[in-house]
Amino acid sequence: MKGLRLDPIEAAKQVVSKHFPNCQGAILAGSVIRGEATETSDLDIVVFDDQLNFSYRESFIDFGWNIEAFAHNFTSYQSFFIGDAERARPSMPRMVSEGLILKDDGTGRIDAIKKEARLIMEKGPEKWPEETITVKRYFLTDALDDFKGCTNRGEEIFIANTLAELANEFYSRTNGQWLGVSKWVIRSLNHFDPQFTACFVEAFDTFYKTGEKSKIIQLVETVLEPYGGPLFTGFSLGKSEATA
Numbered sequence: 001m002k003g004l005r006l007d008p009i010e011a012a013k014q015v016v017s018k019h020f021p022n023c024q025g026a027i028l029a030g031s032v033i034r035g036e037a038t039e040t041s042d043l044d045i046v047v048f049d050d051q052l053n054f055s056y057r058e059s060f061i062d063f064g065w066n067i068e069a070f071a072h073n074f075t076s077y078q079s080f081f082i083g084d085a086e087r088a089r090p091s092m093p094r095m096v097s098e099g100l101i102l103k104d105d106g107t108g109r110i111d112a113i114k115k116e117a118r119l120i121m122e123k124g125p126e127k128w129p130e131e132t133i134t135v136k137r138y139f140l141t142d143a144l145d146d147f148k149g150c151t152n153r154g155e156e157i158f159i160a161n162t163l164a165e166l167a168n169e170f171y172s173r174t175n176g177q178w179l180g181v182s183k184w185v186i187r188s189l190n191h192f193d194p195q196f197t198a199c200f201v202e203a204f205d206t207f208y209k210t211g212e213k214s215k216i217i218q219l220v221e222t223v224l225e226p227y228g229g230p231l232f233t234g235f236s237l238g239k240s241e242a243t244a
Contacts, residue, residue, distance in 0.1 A: 005064035008032040012043050013102050014063055020071070023049040025110040026103040029095035030068075042066035045102070046095055048110065050074050070095070074109060081120060088125035088172075088179045093117040124176050133174060133227055135237065140166045141230040144220050147213065157208070163220060164204055171196065171223045 005011065012028040020026065030044035031037045043065045055076040058069045070092070072080070080092040097117035104110045128136070143166055147159045168189065172179050180188035190197040203215035224230055 008037070008043060008065070009100065009102075011063040011065050012045055015043065015045060015065075015067055015069075016047065016102050018062070019060075019069070020047045020049065022051065023047045023071075023103065024074075024105040024107070025101070025113075027096060027099035027110070027114070028102050029099035033098060033100050042068050044068045044095055044099075045070070046077075046092075046099060047071040048074060048077070048113070052076070055080065074113075077113065081117065085120055085125065089181055090121060090178050091181075093120040097121050121178075125173065125178055127176060128173050134231065136166070136170050136173075137224060137227055137231045138237075140170055140220065140224060141232055144217065144230065145232075148217060153211065156211070156213075160204060160207055160216060163216060164200075167220050167223050168200070174227065 006014065009028065009032075012026075016023065016026040025048040027046040028043065029046060031041045032043065045067065047069060049071060050073050052071060052073040055070070055072045058067075058071065060067050060069075077092065077096075084090045084092050094117075096114055097120075099114070101110055101114075140163075143159060143162050147156065147163055150156045150159055164185075168185055169179060172188065172192070175192065177192045178188055180186070186197060186201065189200060199215075199219060203219045206212050206215050221229065
């Protein structure tokens, strides 16, 4: 599919030279830098060019690799840093902080952006206020109750999907951790708590293979326990504003 591949770093340098010759800086990020590349891995390249009016993303194939290019000027990247941090899903800060500099104009700007990204990653997401914890606790409980009572296999599968997402979010955010998407759900969880991650994977793997719910139920109840356990009675959302 991709033909003969060059070495990833050499390929990335040639991509920058060919497709972004006038950029002032470029960073190679992703699985090839972390030593986690697979047969289907691509090259994630973040480009900085002060002639760009706005950021854009582009995908193409060259030098035997699928390329994902993220092009920014020296201010537009900041909105991505901010937005990712607010969502607690630090895709852009992670790429920049862990990435390998491919090109640098010598002004120190690329190093400064990498430092900015590292500080974001080290700080972690904003702490959830008590009101948010209460709301998230209620909706996690609601999904858990649906799961317990459901007898339709198709519905159970998709309720389990929702529980996996909500339980991961609740556990990660109440512990001050970044969230992941797709494969990064497990990577982010495992970075913080390998033992919990193993239990998390086992619980859902068991259910998807056998239909046995008990491990998921126990896992979710364990996640909720430090915050008062499941929540239904007494929960209210928006009532004070409605009666004001």
